[in-house]
Amino acid sequence: MKLTGAEIIVKALEAEGVEVVFGYPGGAVLPLYDKLYDSSIRHILVRHEQGAAHAADGYARATGKPGVCIATSGPGATNLVTGIANAYMDSIPIIALTGQVAVSAIGRDSFQEADITGITLPIVKHSYLVKDVRQLAPAIRSAFHIATTGRPGPVLIDLPKDVTLAQAEFEYPPQISFRGYRLPEKYSATQIYQAAKAIGESRRPVIYAGGGVVSSGAARELLELAEKAQIPVTTTLLGKGAFPETHPLSLGMLGMHGTKYANYAVSYSDLIIAVGARFDDRVTGRLDTFAPHAQVIHIDIDPAEIGKNVRVHYPLVGDVKEVLRDLIPRVEVPQTREWLEQIAQWKAEHPLTYANEEGILKPQYVIEQIWEVTKGEAVITTEVGQNQMWAAQYYKAIHPRTFISSGGLGTMGFGLPAAIGAQVGRPDAVVFDIAGDGSIQMTSQELATAVQFRLPINIAILNNRYLGMVRQWQELFHGRRYSQTDLADTPDFVKLAEAYGAEGIRVTRAEEVRPALEQAIASPKPVVIDFVIAREENVFPMVPPGESLTKMLGG
């Protein structure tokens, strides 16, 4: 029996196990929406397509399953661009389905036409413009395969309207193979032996774990390696949750706003074991002074990451979980007692700290309280800026997939829609979006989505009426000239929440923090808590841009 293209898409999504999609309808995707109407797939109607992409992203990060978003042609599709770029930079598997004008209208500057495959070329893992209904099922099958295997990433499928209306037999290919898409060749036995030996011979080793540990599901193996060999572990922003930050071997986050002891440990180490991390500039600081005495073992599924930014002595290309499973039994246990003592001393001398001032609400305190009230079991999403760095510093992530943040692209407005996606994917979890007053205003319309779908997310706005991180840079590097960072006329977030049908709470004093958090968690509605915090609080420690990791300001 022949099906229409739209029916084929729905069938294919069902075959891929898709339970929920995030989207926004429009003319070019009407046939698809018509078929979704009868389908068992849940559709979350966002209020802006950027929200759909971020929600799909948050869903993917929280659940480990690919996220799916839908937009119409032209402006609908271009509104996805930021979300697609965000998923690309952080290697998150999302499938973006975009409507397109009819094949015969393509290239004629037709109404709501945009060359979305062209526009997104640099920010997708792969993309398809499906011009023939018979290619639809194979394209969707391939898209899911490509998005979720190897180094994950976003795949876009552009769907001309007439293709979704045309008919074809539905045959879902059970298997697909591509000549040009193979998983990388496995490392040799010698390579793993040499890496294991290098670990045994090191005296000051550090594990530097990134998002690859989370996406590979290798947290248990990482813990096993660290405990067996007694090696301290620092994580990147995306690696938060890959290793329990309550563990004695945890150094917390490294890099620009990392802990001093993590940055010292990396700087004075003789061996860095990079696991699913890519030596981002926010992590390494000035490259030529990064870990000058260290040899580097780099475990990564993407061969192109080996040697991209730093020299690697022992490359192990492969899925992190498989590599660690291979490595752990062979690893020789190094003598790290003195090293761990040194690190303990650094921890004692340079703890993360902030000054409590009477009558002034400190953002760090708010985050600590969120951690305590949720016992570290919440799913946290963040916006971008100071709020994000305070969250990374003071919320100790314990489990993978519980700390969701826009790392590579640094997308303001990510946190709220990502929280929606996370809550949809994990309905029983307590979800907090840790937000800034600037960032939340980029996608605050998604409050309506949260209300409509009864998603009890909690939004903790650290409100200093500034674009805080930019203001901090202006303070430190531009002589306190606060050009265009004063958000003096920030809206009344309590009223805003109420306008959308959510709950709003304002907190101005430390003693109100805990009850507000408890009230929010108990509420079945989305809750916005407007924490009015110290206006000019800074995020410390801080490695100034272009400096070495040891040259930290403050803290």
Next chain:
Amino acid sequence: MRHTLAVLVENQPGVLTRVAGLFSRRGYNIESLAVGQTHEPSISRMTIVVDGDDRVIEQVTKQLDKLIDVIEVQDITNVEYVDRELVLIKVNAEPPVRGEIMQIVDIFRARIVDIGQRTLIIECTGDEGKIRAIEKSLKPFGILELVRTGKIAMVRGPKYEED
């Protein structure tokens, strides 16, 4: 240093954009790129000449290899290969100098493919050195137009063993 890459890709629309886009967005400069279908109609072959140190070339190669439509990437710089380029040169050729130009054409084993009132079009194939040399030799007459295909290259086969 200049490297020559032989890249097999799926013969599909948009593949050239993906390859060229990868170079431009990562700031690598393509010196020459020639592309055409192979004996296998579903596969095209690109010969790309790119300038960069070993680290850059390694990144280029790895990033190219990540593209789904790229089947195989080979850096053939350091193996023996045959390379050719085709050039068409339209040169000023008033009757008194035509004889001289024809001699040059003969020396380079090139061909005259069009004669105009005051011009000749010369076709020449060869490696880069030869193309440069004929261009230089014809320059004094006044080159009006010049078009080059970019380099194509093929690795030499294994040699016959001597008895």
